[in-house]
Amino acid sequence: MSTPTDTSYDTPVIPRKVPAGPPLNWISAAVRLLRSNWGVILPAYLLVFLVPALIQYGAMEMISGGSVFGTVVLVIVSIFVTLLLNAGMVALFHSAAEGTPRFTQVFSGFSGHTILHTFLMVVMMIVVGIVLSVIGYVIASIADFSFSSVSRYGMGGFMDGGFGPSAGIAAILLMFIAVLCALVLFGALFFYAIPLIVVARQGALEAVRNSLRACFKNLFVLLFFAVNAMVVTQLVLFPTFAIGASTASVIGMTVITIVVSFVWGAVLAGAYYLSFRDVLLGKGDTESDNDIEATVPA
Numbered sequence: 431m432s433t434p435t436d437t438s439y440d441t442p443v444i445p446r447k448v449p450a451g452p453p454l455n456w457i458s459a460a461v462r463l464l465r466s467n468w469g470v471i472l473p474a475y476l477l478v479f480l481v482p483a484l485i486q487y488g489a490m491e492m493i494s495g496g497s498v499f500g501t502v503v504l505v506i507v508s509i510f511v512t513l514l515l516n517a518g519m520v521a522l523f524h525s526a527a528e529g530t531p532r533f534t535q536v537f538s539g540f541s542g543h544t545i546l547h548t549f550l551m552v553v554m555m556i557v558v559g560i561v562l563s564v565i566g567y568v569i570a571s572i573a574d575f576s577f578s579s580v581s582r583y584g585m586g587g588f589m590d591g592g593f594g595p596s597a598g599i600a601a602i603l604l605m606f607i608a609v610l611c612a613l614v615l616f617g618a619l620f621f622y623a624i625p626l627i628v629v630a631r632q633g634a635l636e637a638v639r640n641s642l643r644a645c646f647k648n649l650f651v652l653l654f655f656a657v658n659a660m661v662v663t664q665l666v667l668f669p670t671f672a673i674g675a676s677t678a679s680v681i682g683m684t685v686i687t688i689v690v691s692f693v694w695g696a697v698l699a700g701a702y703y704l705s706f707r708d709v710l711l712g713k714g715d716t717e718s719d720n721d722i723e724a725t726v727p728a
Contacts, residue, residue, distance in 0.1 A: 443630045443710050445644035453655035456708070457662060458699030464693075467526040474522050474536040475696045482512040506615030510568045513548050516699075517628040523703035524629050526715075538628055550634035555620060562612045569608045618645035623651075625706040644709045655705060659698055666694050 464471055487506035517539030525535045538544065619642050626637035645652060670690040671683075707713045 443626065443632065443640055444712065445640055445710055445714060446710055447647045448651055453651060453658050453705075456655065456701040456704045457658065457697065459704050460697045463523070463526055463700050463704070464697055467531045470531040471522065471526060471696055471700070472693070474519060474533055474697065475692070477536060478512075478515040479692070481515060482508050485511060510548070510552070513552070513624065514544065517544055517548065517624045519699055520625045520703050520706070521628050524625075524707070527704070527707060527726050543631060544628050544662055547632075547634040547637065548624070551620065551623050551627065551638065554634060554638060555616075558616060558619060560696055562616060566608060566612060570605060572604075593627050596697055597674050600720075618642050618649075621645050622710060625703065626710065629706075630710070640710065653707070655701075659701065663694065663698070666690065 485504055485508040489501050489508065492501040492504055515536065518536040521538035522531065522533075522535040539548070562725050590627055619638050622641035623634070623637040626632045626640055627634065630637075632640065667687075667690065670687055673686060
């Protein structure tokens with residue numbers, strides 16, 4: 431099966447700082463994008479859900495059959511296939527925003543370039559994870575964060591640490607800051623790596639570098655976007671639970687919850703793409719309420 435490779439973008443990828451307004455606009459623009467292209471986006475998004483689920487089901491069967499090696503292989507395959515399918519969804523959202531949505535774009539992740547550089551990205555994620563873990567261990571040693579002392583003397587012994595309770599509190603605070611910084615750094619390195627690989631056709635190293643630059647230029651905007659997404663998600667799902675509960679049917683409640691969660695997941699995926707489009711492609715579709723709809727053929 432041939433996969434589309436014409437998803438690259440003509441405009442140079444230049445990480446830019448966006449104003450504080452777009453986070454909510456990314457979500458509302460994603461709703462419009464989904465409404466205009468639901469016949470293409472939702473089936474593709476369903477595929478992204480079903481294929482990894484079926485692979486994971488096979489892994490569970492392997493576990494019950496006692497095949498450890500087969501289980502490990504299927505888990506690794508499931509993770510990699512999920513990444514490639516999500517890369518395809520980014521390409522699909524890109525084609526939809528450009529006014530040329532095609533279902534086959536969901537398979538864009540299985541092109542040679544994307545497979546190679548997604549694999550390299552995963553290797554980089556593992557290496558960065560190991561490096562951050564080593565650095566964390568060193569910081570923990572400096573902070574006198576001794577798990578053995580905790581297990582022997584309890585938290586009281588840890589809090590004392592030979593220097594009084596204030597030293598223990600400082601050690602906890604230092605560890606919290608170190609973990610938070612590590613999570614932010616790890617997330618910034620790889621947050622936009624997949625879209626840069628599949629849409630901008632960049633290599634893994636260049637994609638990671640541009641992702642880091644883009645995220646740190648827009649750190650507070652992206653954090654605001656994450657908070658907005660979580661709040662709106664709760665506002666969407668709470669009425670869903672209430673309506674589902676009113677049906678007095680476990681099956682009815684489950685179906686309603688799954689359908690709403692599925693559609694809302696597609697909206698959030700679209701909002702993620704639009705944030706990438708705005709920050710790295712310089713296409714501020716969120717600046718106008720009608721820009722997204724204007725790209726869709728009548």
